Every structure is written in structure tokens, then in C-alpha cells.
Amino acid sequence: MSSFKEKSVLVLGGSRGIGAAIVRRFAADGAKVSFTYSGSADAARDLASETGSTAFQTDSSDRDAVIARVRDSGPLDVLIVNAGVAIFGDALDQDPDAIDRLFRINVQSPYHASVEAARKMPQGGRIIVIGSVNGDRMPVPGLAAYALSKSALQGMARGLARDFGPRGITINIVQPGPIDTEMNPEDGPMKDLMHSFMAIKRHGRAEEVAGMVAWLAGPEAGFVTGAMHTIDGGFGA
Numbered sequence: 472m473s474s475f476k477e478k479s480v481l482v483l484g485g486s487r488g489i490g491a492a493i494v495r496r497f498a499a500d501g502a503k504v505s506f507t508y509s510g511s512a513d514a515a516r517d518l519a520s521e522t523g524s525t526a527f528q529t530d531s532s533d534r535d536a537v538i539a540r541v542r543d544s545g546p547l548d549v550l551i552v553n554a555g556v557a558i559f560g561d562a563l564d565q566d567p568d569a570i571d572r573l574f575r576i577n578v579q580s581p582y583h584a585s586v587e588a589a590r591k592m593p594q595g596g597r598i599i600v601i602g603s604v605n606g607d608r609m610p611v612p613g614l615a616a617y618a619l620s621k622s623a624l625q626g627m628a629r630g631l632a633r634d635f636g637p638r639g640i641t642i643n644i645v646q647p648g649p650i651d652t653e654m655n656p657e658d659g660p661m662k663d664l665m666h667s668f669m670a671i672k673r674h675g676r677a678e679e680v681a682g683m684v685a686w687l688a689g690p691e692a693g694f695v696t697g698a699m700h701t702i703d704g705g706f707g708a
């Protein structure tokens with residue numbers, strides 16, 4: 472386990488699921504953690520009191536609010552951008568406003584948050600964005616906008632790695648496969664189809680993703696940047 476004692480960590484989208492596991496992991500490792508949420512005020516309050524972290528209501532679809540939250544968090548050692556939404560269904564039937572909101576949350580917010588964080592981050596700073604194996608492989612219909620948003624993060628990380636490298640800051644994408652959360656419950660209707668694509672036929676656990684994030688944020692990963700790190704039980708193999 473890495474120690475993050477005295478390190479300042481901000482998790483965008485930390486109230487539930489993978490984000491909450493990341494908050495718990497960094498808090499357990501000694502970091503000073505703050506996180507944002509949008510709709511889940513009760514879950515955020517409970518998690519903050521359980522972990523000793525600080526919760527802020529900040530809607531990731533609001534670019535300026537996200538930039539302000541990052542700026543007001545002071546110099547960060549680690550920024551995690553986890554907030555993300557998925558919209559399922561026939562592309563021809565989807566509401567264009569909902570699709571644009573997805574792009575604001577899944578693409579624009581990670582970009583602007585990363586740039587804002589890099590302004591004050593010290594040497595050794597780490598930015599980690601939660602993408603998806605669907606950025607590489609999209610084997611079912613109905614998720615094109617989501618896949619597009621997760622592929623876009625790959626180009627962002629490659630480019631920003633070049634911009635931030637001279638400042639001693641790394642940026643990486645973690646690409647989970649099916650993980651048992653409210654977004655993709657293991658007991659949901661997609662279970663058998665999901666597992667049919669996988670080498671390890673189970674959903675992953677949010678804690679497993681948090682473990683990869685912690686490694687990328689730690690001292691052993693200083694030479695790792697501009698890269699995609701897939702944790703998917705072989706979904707994309």
C-alpha cells in the first residue's frame with residue numbers, strides 16, 4: 472500500500488460507486504481527501520463522516536463550477552476525475568440535450584479540471600481520469616455517445632501528458648470493464664451478455680479499480696504518463 476500522508480487529493484464524483492471506493496482508499500492511506508457530488512447528498516454526507524473527508528456539491532456538467540472547485544481546493548497533489556454518466560438506447564431516439572450534457576460531464580469537465588489542477592500542482596503531481604474499456608471496444612449497440620466520450624479521454628491524456636510532463640505532472644486514464652455499481656449492477660439484466668465477453672466471468676469490484684488508481688498516484692508510477700490502464704477481466708482482450 473502506498474502512503475499518501477499529508478497529500479491533498481480531490482475526487483470529482485466521489486459520492487457513490489467507484490468514486491466512493493477511491494475516496495475510501497486515499498483516506499485509509501492517510502490523504503487529506505475532498506470530493507464532489509451532484510445528486511447524492513445523503514451518500515456524500517455519510518461518506519464524508521465515515522472517512523473524515525470533505526464533500527462539496529459541484530455539478531460536473533457545469534464547467535465553471537468545476538474549474539472553481541479545483542481552483543478553490545488549493546494546490547492538489549492528486550486529482551481524480553471519476554464523475555461520469557451513461558445513456559443507453561437507440562442513437563436515433565436519444566435527446567440531443569442529454570447527449571450534450573453527457574459530453575460536458577464525461578469530456579469537457581475532465582479536460583478543464585485537469586488543466587486547472589495543473590496550474591498549481593507541485594512536481595510529482597498526478598492526474599487520473601476514469602475512462603472505460605468502451606473507449607477501446609464497444610461490442611453492443613446503444614452506447615455510442617458513451618464510447619465516444621471515453622475514447623476522447625485517450626487523446627486528452629496523450630496531449631496533456633506532453634503539456635504537463637515538463638512540470639513533473641503525470642496524467643493517465645484508468646479504463647474499467649464491468650464494475651459492480653449502481654451504473655452497472657452485477658445482478659442486472661446485462662450480466663450474462665457482459666460476462667460472455669470476458670475472460671474472468673464476474674464484475675469487478677470498485678475497490679479493485681481504486682487499487683489501480685492508488686498505484687498510479689503513488690511514487691512507483693512517476694514514469695507512467697499519457698497511458699491507458701485497462702482493468703476489465705479481459706473484456707477487451
Ligand code: NDP
Nearest residue numbers: 484486487488489508509510511531555649650652654655
Ligand atoms: P455510479 O453511477 O455508480 O456513480 C457515479 C458517480 O459520479 C456518483 O458519485 C455521482 O454522484 C457522480 N456524478 C455523476 N454525475 C455527476 C455530476 N453531474 N456532477 C458530479 N458528480 C456526478 O457510476 P460508477 O461508479 O459505476 O462509474 C464511475 C466512473 O467509472 C464513470 O466515469 C463511469 O463511466 C466509469 N466506468 C464505470 C464502469 C462500470 O461498469 N461501473 C465501467 C467503466 C467505466 P451523484 O450521485 O452525487 O450525482
